Amino acid sequence: MMTMTRAETRKLHERARNITFYAIRNGELVREPCERCGDEKSEAHHEDYNNPLEVMWLCNHHHHERHAELRKERSVRRQRERQCRA
Numbered sequence: 001m002m003t004m005t006r007a008e009t010r011k012l013h014e015r016a017r018n019i020t021f022y023a024i025r026n027g028e029l030v031r032e033p034c035e036r037c038g039d040e041k042s043e044a045h046h047e048d049y050n051n052p053l054e055v056m057w058l059c060n061h062h063h064h065e066r067h068a069e070l071r072k073e074r075s076v077r078r079q080r081e082r083q084c085r086a
């Protein structure tokens with residue numbers, strides 16, 4: 001697995017957001033209600049910024065919840081990496 005710098009991650013994130021924005025405008029991507037609670041005020045969430053057209057539709061609340069889950073998963077992974085390096 002390739003490791004990316006923070007700046008590279010940010011660039012990828014921005015690119016994914018732009019692609020998503022235009023895809024919605026062009027009708028390539030259709031907004032769907034939150035997949036956790038059905039709220040129609042949903043936001044596009046990316047599990048993987050390398051696949052900008054693969055989005056999860058989540059309301060603001062569940063979007064934050066998903067990011068908290070991802071942060072937790074990532075920090076566990078980082079802790080493990082840190083132990084390896086020590």
Ligand SMILES: [Zn+2]
Nearest residue numbers: 034037059062
């Ligand atoms: Zn929701």
Ligand SMILES: [Zn+2]
Nearest residue numbers: 044045046063
């Ligand atoms: Zn998100």
